[in-house]
Amino acid sequence: MSEATVPLAWDARGHGGDAIVLAKRIGIALVLLLIIAQSLIVVEARPQDLITGVHGMADIVRRAMPPDFAKFSDELWPALETIDIAIFGTVGGILLAVPLAVLAAANVSPSRPIYFVARAIIGFARAVPDLVWALFFVTAVGLGPFPGGLALAVHSVGMLGRLFAETIEQMDMAPIDALALTGARRIQIFTHGVIPSVLPSLLGISLYRLDENIRSSLVLGFVGAGGIGFQLLTAMNLFQYREVSLLLIITFVIVQAAERLSAILREKIS
Amino acid sequence: MLQVHDLTLRYPNGTLALTRFNIAVGAGELVIVLGGNGSGKTTLLRCICRTLAPSAGEVRVNGIDLAPLGGERLRRARLELAMISQHASLVRRRSVLANVATGALGRLGGLWTALGGLPARELAAAHGHLVEVGLGHLAHQRASTLSGGQAQRVAIARALAQNPRVLLADEPIASLDPEAAEEIMRLLRRLAVEANLAVLCVLHQVDLAYKYADRLVGIRDGAMAFDLPRAELSRETVRQLYLSKAA
Numbered sequence: 411m412s413e414a415t416v417p418l419a420w421d422a423r424g425h426g427g428d429a430i431v432l433a434k435r436i437g438i439a440l441v442l443l444l445i446i447a448q449s450l451i452v453v454e455a456r457p458q459d460l461i462t463g464v465h466g467m468a469d470i471v472r473r474a475m476p477p478d479f480a481k482f483s484d485e486l487w488p489a490l491e492t493i494d495i496a497i498f499g500t501v502g503g504i505l506l507a508v509p510l511a512v513l514a515a516a517n518v519s520p521s522r523p524i525y526f527v528a529r530a531i532i533g534f535a536r537a538v539p540d541l542v543w544a545l546f547f548v549t550a551v552g553l554g555p556f557p558g559g560l561a562l563a564v565h566s567v568g569m570l571g572r573l574f575a576e577t578i579e580q581m582d583m584a585p586i587d588a589l590a591l592t593g594a595r596r597i598q599i600f601t602h603g604v605i606p607s608v609l610p611s612l613l614g615i616s617l618y619r620l621d622e623n624i625r626s627s628l629v630l631g632f633v634g635a636g637g638i639g640f641q642l643l644t645a646m647n648l649f650q651y652r653e654v655s656l657l658l659i660i661t662f663v664i665v666q667a668a669e670r671l672s673a674i675l676r677e678k679i680s
Numbered sequence: 681m682l683q684v685h686d687l688t689l690r691y692p693n694g695t696l697a698l699t700r701f702n703i704a705v706g707a708g709e710l711v712i713v714l715g716g717n718g719s720g721k722t723t724l725l726r727c728i729c730r731t732l733a734p735s736a737g738e739v740r741v742n743g744i745d746l747a748p749l750g751g752e753r754l755r756r757a758r759l760e761l762a763m764i765s766q767h768a769s770l771v772r773r774r775s776v777l778a779n780v781a782t783g784a785l786g787r788l789g790g791l792w793t794a795l796g797g798l799p800a801r802e803l804a805a806a807h808g809h810l811v812e813v814g815l816g817h818l819a820h821q822r823a824s825t826l827s828g829g830q831a832q833r834v835a836i837a838r839a840l841a842q843n844p845r846v847l848l849a850d851e852p853i854a855s856l857d858p859e860a861a862e863e864i865m866r867l868l869r870r871l872a873v874e875a876n877l878a879v880l881c882v883l884h885q886v887d888l889a890y891k892y893a894d895r896l897v898g899i900r901d902g903a904m905a906f907d908l909p910r911a912e913l914s915r916e917t918v919r920q921l922y923l924s925k926a927a
Contacts, residue, residue, distance in 0.1 A: 588769035588835070591729060592842050593759040593786025601796035602782050606774050 470651055477659055478652035485641060489660050491555045492637035495630065496623035496668075498555075499562020503623075504616050506567045507532075511574030518578060518586075518604060532575070536568025540626050544635040558635030562623045570619055577611045578604065614676045621672040628661055638664075681707045681878035682728070682761075682846045687737035687747075689727055689902075697723045699903040700737070705846070705878040710869055712893035713882045716922050720902035721882040725850050728880070729763050730754060742845055759786045762839035763848040766855060768831035772824035776815065776834050779823050781806035783841030802841070809837040813867060829860030836867060840875070847871065849881040853888070861885065865892045886918055 513519050513528035543564050547557030581604070589603045631639020638657055645653040682705040689698040698720050705711045715721045726732040728739050730746050739746045741760045749757055762783070770779045781798045784805070792799065810816045813833040818826065826834060832852055839847055849868060853861035869892045872879040883889050889896055889910075896913050898905035898921045905921050906913065 582772075584765075584767055584769035585771045587731075588763075588765070588838075589771075589782060589785065591731070591758070591763050592783050592838070593755050594782065595755070595785070595789075595794075597794045598785045598788075601794060602774075602778075602785060603771055605796060606771050610773065 473649075474651035474655035476652065477656040478650070479656060481653055481656060485638065485657060485660055488631075488636075488638045488641045489664060492627045492631070492639070492664065493624060493668075495555050495558040495562060495627040495635070495637050496620060498559035499566055499623050499627070500616060500620040502559065502563030503566025503570050503619065506563065507570035507574055508612075510567065510571045511578060512600070512604075514571060514575040515578035517581075517583060518600070528571075529575075532568050532571035534568070535564050536572060538565070538568075540565035541629065541633060544630045544633050548634045553634040553636070555636030558627055558630040558637060561630060561635060562626060565626075566619055566623065569622075570615060573615045574608075574612055577608050577615070581607045610679045613679050617672045617675050617679075621668050624668040625665060628665075681705060681709075681742060682880060683738070683740040684724075684728060685738040685740070687724070687727055687739065688735050689723060689732060690735045697902050698727060698734070699901075701899075701902070701904055703880070703897055703904075703907065705880050707845070707876045707878050708872055709894045710872040710879045710881065710892060711895045711897060712889040713880065713897045713899055714884075714886065714889055714918060714921060715899035715905070719899045721899055722850055723902070724899065725763070725848050725880070725882060729761055729848055730758060755786065759842065760844055761846045761848065762842045762844035763850070764832070764835045764839050764852050765849075766851045768826075768828075768835040770823040770826075770831055770834060770838075772822070774823055775819065776810065776821050776823055776826065777803060777806050777819040779834055780809055780837045780841050783809075783838035784843070786842065806837070806841050809840040810834070812840065813837045827860070829856050829863060832856065832860070832864055833867065836864070836871070840871070844877065846878045846880070849879065851882050851884065853883070853885065861888065868892070886915075 510528050510532055513524050514532055516525060519525040519528070540561050543561035544558055547560040551557050551560070585607065586599060586603045589599045594602065627635075627637050628639050628642075631637040631641065632643050634640065638661060642654060642657045642661075645651075645657060682703075684701060684703045687698055687701040688696070690696050701720075701724060703711070703724075713721050713724065723732065727734045728746075730739070730749070734747050737747060741757065744757050744760075746754065746757050746761075770776075771782070774782075778798060781802045784802045785793060788799065788802065807816060807819055810819055813836055815830060815833055815837065818830065818834075823831065823834065836852075847868070852868070853864050856864065865888050868879055868881060871877050872894075881893075890913075893910050895907065895909050896918070897907045898918070900921060906917060908917075
């Protein structure tokens with residue numbers, strides 16, 4: 411093929427068109443640079459402090475080694491607490507999120523006002539971070555794992571409610587309409603049509619939420635909501651860095667195991 | 681069994697979709713409705729099964745007029761009337777047997793069915809309906825594994841589980857290959873005769889309509905064009921039905 415029969419993009423577009431495209435790209439790049447620059451200013455980023463702080467970090471790592479495995483048996487209960495806070499929060503979240511999601515799904519919601527109220531509740535539960543919910547429940551019911559579980563349950567309502575509602579809205583409505591035509595009642599249509607159609611998706615989302623909640627429950631202990639996070643905070647405050655490293659290993663194992671288990675189960679469901 | 685009298689549907693924008701339509705289908709009879717696209721065939725069926733509320737007229741099933749009914753009274757009256765459509769609309773993740781048994785839900789109350797359960801006697805009856813449509817051996821398979829023709833037969837079995845007196849079929853063979861289409865039409869014909877059902881079917885396949893219908897009804901612009909026994913209906917009249925739409 412001769413060179414003349416293959417027009418170059420530059421020739422085909424024309425010089426004017428390319429200049430505009432180039433100007434747009436430079437403009438976008440400048441905007442992105444400005445956004446990054448302002449974030450560096452706002453967070454008062456000081457890379458030199460990081461370099462001078464290397465000695466301090468190295469000192470902590472040195473004092474954290476080897477991990478204090480003698481305390482392993484003492485940490486089992488807090489570890490179990492962490493997992494159970496996540497299970498409690500996820501199950502509680504699912505139980506509250508399912509009915510709310512049905513009311514908040516446009517295609518099955520009984521009325522528009524109910525739809526908007528359900529959406530608002532879900533939105534509010536999601537907008538408030540789980541750490542804030544934990545502070546709220548620690549104030550209400552005191553220290554320990556229970557406020558942690560409550561905090562995760564309420565926050566999960568927001569996260570699960572939205573995803574459940576979207577799943578219901580995206581389902582194929584033809585089998586639901588067909589069931590309605592047989593004269594089935596609303597509750598029967600829901601249990602025989604809606605639930606079987608969306609159940610695998612809901613289970614997948616719930617397992618993913620459980621995985622997320624296990625990560626979150628590790629942090630909730632920092633505000634007194636029990637679990638391994640509370641042990642971690644205490645050990646750090648007492649400069650027990652060898653215990654801290656042990657707790658970090660346990661945390662790593664729990665998070666990895668939860669992630670793997672969740673992925674395996676989700677794969678089986680799909 | 682099914683009597684439609686002066687059925688009229690006017691949309692809120694003033695468009696007249698059905699004009700004083702009259703039709704009667706007796707027990708054991710298979711009546712096929714022909715008409716071009718947008719002529720009002722599906723609208724007619726939707727008004728009969730009351731997914732659309734007619735502006736005027738009567739839809740009598742076994743003597744009861746469905747047109748003025750609403751809510752629970754409509755739901756109960758509609759139990760006499762089953763509908764199958766172009767797509768089988770099965771719950772894909774449930775078994776074939778469970779899908780068929782859900783046809784009986786309208787007749788069943790109680791906590792068990794509200795919680796998603798199905799009574800053993802209804803499952804047994806559903807199996808009988810599956811055998812009736814020639815798919816007893818697929819009872820425990822997932823609905824998602826069925827072919828188009830099989831799925832449509834399961835939809836018919838689900839309609840039978842409803843124990844209806846009238847069966848409405850909206851283009852039930854539209855997405856099927858010729859062999860599966862023949863099979864469905866043979867089944868509808870057999871059900872009309874053996875189960876003594878009044879079957880009203882919308883179809884685009886004129887040859888199959890001639891082959892299986894007792895009577896053929898033509899619809900054009902929402903109004904009745906003809907209603908004749910197949911022996912009395914000329915091919916030219918049917919051709920005119922579609923020509924007039926094209927013109």
